[in-house]
Amino acid sequence: MAALATTAFAAHATDNPATGKLLFEDTMNQTGLSFTGNCTSCHTNVQNRRAEIHFKTGGGSRDPFAAIDAETALNRIGYALNNVSAMKQFQVLEADQLTDLAAFIADTPKTSDTALSFSASAVNTPTVSQNLDLRNGVTFGQVTVDSVAIGGTGAARFTLKSDTCTAQKLAASATCRATISFSAADTAGYSATLTMTMHQGSSTTKFTRTVALDGAVGVVTPPPSGGNGGGTSGGNNSDEGGGALGVAWLGGLAIATALLRRRQGRATR
Incomplete structure (x- = not known):
C-alpha cells in the first residue's frame, strides 16, 4: 500500500x-x-x-x-x-x-460556514436571517458554549436574532444554532466577526470558532414619485413649473391664450 x-x-x-x-x-x-x-x-x-x-x-x-x-x-x-x-x-x-x-x-467542533455574506434590498431594511450551526465532533467529548458574540468595526450593522448555543452543553454530534441578519442606513460595505467561545468537558482552557460576516445594500431605493429630485426630469414640484414639462405647459398656455383673443376679436367685429 x-x-x-x-x-x-x-x-x-x-x-x-x-x-x-x-x-x-x-x-x-x-x-x-x-x-x-x-x-x-x-x-x-x-x-x-x-x-x-x-x-x-x-x-x-x-x-x-x-x-x-x-x-x-x-x-x-x-x-x-x-x-x-x-x-x-x-x-x-x-x-x-x-x-x-x-x-x-479532524474531529473537533465546527461551524456550518466559515463566512456569511448579506445583501440588503434597501437601506434600513433588514435582510433575511441566515442560520449558522455549530456541530460537535463524534469523539471530541462534551463541549460547553460559553458565549456567542459579534465584534469588529461593522458589528452594529449585524444582529444576532436568536442563539441556542450560549450556555448549551453539546454532546457528541449535537448541534446548536445562531441566526444573524444585516441592515444598514447607507450603501457602504460592512464587515464583522461572529465568535463562538467554548471549552471541552471540565477543562478551563477556552477555544473559539470564528465566522467572517460582510454585508452591503445591494439596491438603493429611489426618491418618492413627485419628490424634489432636481434636474430637468420634471422632479421639481414648485409653482414655477420647472423642467421640460413645465416649459411645454407654459408654451401651450400661451398659444391657447392667443387663439382665444383672436376669436374674441372676430366676435366683436
Missing part, C-alpha cells in the same frame, strides 16, 4: 472518526499487524498531533483544538508516511484506515 502515501487523499463523508480513534490509540491490536509502536508512540495524544498539523499548515500556533479539516489531516499523514522514518512502517495500512485516522484527528 506504499503507493497510497504518494497521493493527496480525499476525505469522504463515510470516514469514521470513532474507528480512527481506535486505530490511533491501539494501532497494533486494531490492525493485527506488527509495528514498533502505536500512533501514540510518536504523538502522546490526538491533541498533540492536531496541534502539529495546524502549525505546519500555516495555522501560526500549535492549537490542540484547531478546526482543521479531514483532507488537511490526510495530506499530512501522507507526507509523514513518505518522509518520516518512524512513520514509514504504517504504509501498509489500508486507504480507509488512513482516512479514518484523518477523520479522528
